[in-house]
Amino acid sequence: MKKPWAGRFRGKTSRVVESFTESVSFDYRLWRYDIEGSIAHAKMLGRQGIITGEESEKIITGLREISRDIENGKFTFKQDLEDIHMNVETALIKKIGDTGGKLHTARSRNDQVALDLRLYVRAETREIMSLIRAFQKTLLDAATKHLNTLMPGYTHLQRAQPVLLSHHLLAYTEMLDRDAERLNDSLKRTNQLPLGSCALAGTSLPVDRDYVAKQLGFEGISQNSIDAVSDRDFTIEFLSASAILIMHLSRLAEELVLWSSEEFRYTELPDAFTTGSSIMPQKKNPDVAELIRGKTGRIYGNLASLLTLMKGLPLSYNRDMQEDKPPLFDTVDTVKSCLIVLRDMFPGIRFNTERMRRTAGDAYSTATDIAEYLVRKGVPFRKAHGITGRIVLHCIEKKKRLEDLAIKELKAFSALIGKDIYDFLAPEESVKNKNSQGGTSLREVTKQIRRLRRVIGEKSVKRKE
Numbered sequence: 001m002k003k004p005w006a007g008r009f010r011g012k013t014s015r016v017v018e019s020f021t022e023s024v025s026f027d028y029r030l031w032r033y034d035i036e037g038s039i040a041h042a043k044m045l046g047r048q049g050i051i052t053g054e055e056s057e058k059i060i061t062g063l064r065e066i067s068r069d070i071e072n073g074k075f076t077f078k079q080d081l082e083d084i085h086m087n088v089e090t091a092l093i094k095k096i097g098d099t100g101g102k103l104h105t106a107r108s109r110n111d112q113v114a115l116d117l118r119l120y121v122r123a124e125t126r127e128i129m130s131l132i133r134a135f136q137k138t139l140l141d142a143a144t145k146h147l148n149t150l151m152p153g154y155t156h157l158q159r160a161q162p163v164l165l166s167h168h169l170l171a172y173t174e175m176l177d178r179d180a181e182r183l184n185d186s187l188k189r190t191n192q193l194p195l196g197s198c199a200l201a202g203t204s205l206p207v208d209r210d211y212v213a214k215q216l217g218f219e220g221i222s223q224n225s226i227d228a229v230s231d232r233d234f235t236i237e238f239l240s241a242s243a244i245l246i247m248h249l250s251r252l253a254e255e256l257v258l259w260s261s262e263e264f265r266y267t268e269l270p271d272a273f274t275t276g277s278s279i280m281p282q283k284k285n286p287d288v289a290e291l292i293r294g295k296t297g298r299i300y301g302n303l304a305s306l307l308t309l310m311k312g313l314p315l316s317y318n319r320d321m322q323e324d325k326p327p328l329f330d331t332v333d334t335v336k337s338c339l340i341v342l343r344d345m346f347p348g349i350r351f352n353t354e355r356m357r358r359t360a361g362d363a364y365s366t367a368t369d370i371a372e373y374l375v376r377k378g379v380p381f382r383k384a385h386g387i388t389g390r391i392v393l394h395c396i397e398k399k400k401r402l403e404d405l406a407i408k409e410l411k412a413f414s415a416l417i418g419k420d421i422y423d424f425l426a427p428e429e430s431v432k433n434k435n436s437q438g439g440t441s442l443r444e445v446t447k448q449i450r451r452l453r454r455v456i457g458e459k460s461v462k463r464k465e
């Protein structure tokens with residue numbers, strides 16, 4: 001196949017080089033955006049009189065046909081045509097003749113690939129935002145269901161203080177909220193039109209970049225053509241927001257692995273989302289959660305790949321930048337699959353609420369409540385902490401729980417202790433009293449649920465296109 005740039009060459013490209021330099025095997029995924037961008041460009045060329053209205057229409061009709069061919073699997077992507085851009089352009093010329101050769105007027109593959117990528121990242125960012133919202137909703141439903149389920153809250157993976165399971169789940173909803181915010185924030189920088197920058201210097205032809213931007217739903221246009229063809233910040237921002245997002249999913253996955261172990265026995269994962277062992281018949285493994293945790297490494301790697309790829313590049317476009325796509329596509333696919341599998345698995349998770357409640361009261365988990373009780377009686381906190389520590393030690397020695405102590409035993413540690421202390425020893429009471437903003441009391445957790453439901457409702461992605 002004759003290459004669009006063959007004019008200046010006498011010899012043929014080596015086969016080895018063709019397969020080494022091609023990108024169509026992966027950038028074919030951009031076809032929809034490539035054609036969408038070309039249609040907007042062709043409209044502008046016709047409108048500006050750079051080509052005739054008739055030529056513009058002919059090109060657009062041809063592009064729409066190619067789009068249908070690709071959709072119906074009737075299009076063959078050719079490796080010797082390098083990339084998606086030259087594949088589409090060559091097919092257009094084949095379809096409509098010489099007029100097809102006018103499409104690439106006032107354009108270069110450098111601004112074209114930047115455009116395609118921005119359209120792709122924009123669409124996938126929106127898609128991922130709505131998957132985040134869907135998963136948040138699932139978490140909120142579970143949180144609403146477990147408003148009365150007590151569990152031990154942990155620090156250092158040691159039982160620390162009783163909390164509501166609901167509160168624990170909502171912590172993830174908060175993380176995901178920041179993730180959606182981060183993606184949304186990056187969108188305004190992604191949503192800028194680079195087309196019209198051409199190879200790097202702009203063009204002498206009378207293009208109307210604002211018109212193209214409007215056609216394609218961009219918020220604005222890039223301001224420096226050299227920057228526009230060199231810039232992959234928007235991709236790096238996307239990969240970075242995705243790395244933080246999957247870090248959160250990985251922490252949740254880790255908890256699901258722990259919680260479904262015999263040691264914890266807090267959750268049972270649904271059969272449809274677990275797998276068996278080929279040798280141990282009794283096993284039910286949390287592979288889905290493990291894989292989410294495992295895939296996190298790749299997502300971090302993809303970010304590191306792109307940062308490294310870009311760091312030494314002189315301005316403006318360099319072919320190195322073609323290597324931005326595999327990590328980008330991989331992050332998009334991986335993050336989406338993790339969100340989908342979590343969204344679908346979560347409603348089927350059974351929480352062993354009885355065991356959670358039982359363990360919530362173990363390990364002297366309400367000791368801090370005794371200290372706060374003493375503070376309310378006027379004891380300085382540091383002293384109250386010391387007294388309570390000695391009470392706990394006494395319990396350990398006598399093999400008693402805090403609530404088993406007689407009032408006489410308690411009074412021996414501080415004369416300020418009265419019978420009302422028993423109101424503070426049960427985990428239910430402990431939780432009920434945590435009324436500080438954002439705390440674990442039912443009142444505060446209900447507020448958090450209400451706020452998050454509103455956030456999700458309000459901020460759920462509005463599709464503009």
Ligand code: ARG
Binds near residue numbers: 083113321322323
């Ligand atoms: N396939 C190329 C890429 O992904 C498209 C741009 C090629 N530009 C060039 N001047 N060779 O970066």
